[in-house]
Amino acid sequence: MSEPTSLGFVVKPLARPELKSHDSRRWQNSPHLSVSLAYLRDLFGYLASTGIKMYRMSSDLAPYAAHPSMPQFHNQVAECAEELAEIGALARRIGLRLSFHAVAATVINSPDSNVAANAAADLNLLASILNGMSAGPEAVVVTHVGGVYGSPTTALERCVRAIDALPELTRSRLVLENDDVRFGVEDVLWVHQRTGVRLAFDRLHHRLKGWQTMPEREALAACLATWPEGVRAKIHWSTPRTEWLVEEQREGEAPRVTRTRWTYHSDYVNPFEFIDFMRNASGLRPFDIMLEVRAKDLALIQLRRDMALYAPDITSVL
Numbered sequence: 001m002s003e004p005t006s007l008g009f010v011v012k013p014l015a016r017p018e019l020k021s022h023d024s025r026r027w028q029n030s031p032h033l034s035v036s037l038a039y040l041r042d043l044f045g046y047l048a049s050t051g052i053k054m055y056r057m058s059s060d061l062a063p064y065a066a067h068p069s070m071p072q073f074h075n076q077v078a079e080c081a082e083e084l085a086e087i088g089a090l091a092r093r094i095g096l097r098l099s100f101h102a103v104a105a106t107v108i109n110s111p112d113s114n115v116a117a118n119a120a121a122d123l124n125l126l127a128s129i130l131n132g133m134s135a136g137p138e139a140v141v142v143t144h145v146g147g148v149y150g151s152p153t154t155a156l157e158r159c160v161r162a163i164d165a166l167p168e169l170t171r172s173r174l175v176l177e178n179d180d181v182r183f184g185v186e187d188v189l190w191v192h193q194r195t196g197v198r199l200a201f202d203r204l205h206h207r208l209k210g211w212q213t214m215p216e217r218e219a220l221a222a223c224l225a226t227w228p229e230g231v232r233a234k235i236h237w238s239t240p241r242t243e244w245l246v247e248e249q250r251e252g253e254a255p256r257v258t259r260t261r262w263t264y265h266s267d268y269v270n271p272f273e274f275i276d277f278m279r280n281a282s283g284l285r286p287f288d289i290m291l292e293v294r295a296k297d298l299a300l301i302q303l304r305r306d307m308a309l310y311a312p313d314i315t316s317v318l
Contacts, residue, residue, distance in 0.1 A: 008054025088133025271306035
């Protein structure tokens with residue numbers, strides 16, 4: 001019998017706002033990975049107490065460690081070798097699956113050699129942190145293909161070359177995600193076929209871009225199949241915001257209500273959409289789910305309640 005589907009959330013726990021996810025001090029105050037790891041120990045204690053088995057760490061865990069003009073921060077991972085090993089052992093003891101998501105500025109297929117080099121440095125840094133934790137192969141660094149720059153084909157080819165140029169320890173952690181505007185599931189599958197990089201299916205992105213050409217179940221199955229046997233795949237889940245958005249105006253002017261954008265993530269998970277998705281995925285390879293919703297751990301805890309209330313037949317989600 002397969003393990004239950006684990007649910008995760010991104011970076012900041014809202015149920016415990018006093019818990020910090022990373023050292024967010026500015027460079028003038030000498031922030032350090034060692035401080036971030038101390039914060040993580042407390043945060044991991046909260047995750048263990050609530051039974052949350054999946055967590056996306058802040059990509060700023062080692063502040064400025066890949067900044068090209070701040071070499072004084074570049075040795076943080078080596079300086080924290082012992083602390084990284086300890087926090088990795090703690091994560092294993094409590095059964096916690098960890099991951100990173102590179103920031104939007106990490107564009108590995110940029111035609112600008114400086115931007116591409118900085119992106120590679122960012123990915124190498126995040127992978128080195130996971131390696132320092134001795135995290136298993138399920139612990140990954142997620143990123144996107146990048147920009148189009150006038151030619152989708154050329155952009156995809158440049159992405160392939162960028163991935164091939166990464167060190168093996170980074171490539172082994174790397175996961176590509178389909179996006180909502182430029183590169184859908186079929187595009188990232190093209191990259192996978194040439195590099196072997198794993199894929200994370202993003203359900204909202206697929207609904208926004210890819211549904212016209214590949215049915216959801218087929219796209220999900222294709223992404224899950226890119227993960228090695230014995231390594232649990234992960235996907236991203238969110239639903240769009242439906243609220244009116246209020247734009248602040250200049251002083252003396254009334255706020256302006258504008259339409260929402262379906263690319264904006266909702267605060268909580270729509271439980272009925274989630275239940276339909278899980279039922280539609282029945283019979284596919286097991287996977288874990290990172291919830292990309294604004295209410296973070298609050299949304300995860302509420303989704304558990306909703307599943308128990310509205311779909312008690314789906315007992316494999318925790």
